[in-house]
Amino acid sequence: MDCIGENNRxxxxxxxxxxxxxxxxxxxxxxxxxxxxxPGCFFTKEGERTYDRSFQFFAKDRKLC
Ligand code: SF4
Incomplete structure (x- = not known):
């Protein structure tokens, strides 16, 4: 996968x-x-839409803590 490309978009x-x-x-x-x-793609669909990209919210979103 290229870093930059239309497929990625x-x-x-x-x-x-x-x-x-x-x-x-x-x-x-x-x-x-x-x-x-x-990046937003690490979060659940619902979590991504909050635009909170913090590590703390990631752990909460993915129920890691
Ligand atoms: S808002 Fe953040 S996650 Fe979304 S494309 Fe831009 S840099 Fe990437």
Whole structure:
């Protein structure tokens, strides 16, 4: 899978449609990692829509704690 490509954009699970990083997975990961967050595709469908990308919310969303 390429880091940047139309296929990635089509497969992207993030619902933040106006983000300029959609389909650019390497930029998306880097952006969120630098903020101690995870990309939207790590979350459940419902969790993704909250736009809370924090590690804490990820653990709660995935019922890890
Ligand atoms: S997860 Fe964040 S950086 Fe990635 S496409 Fe969605 S809003 Fe943009």
């Amino acid at each position: 089509t497969a992207c699970a993030c619902t933040y449609e106006s983000c300029n990083k959609r389909g650019k997975c390497c930029e998306c990961v880097s952006y969120h990692r630098n903020k101690n967050q995870l």
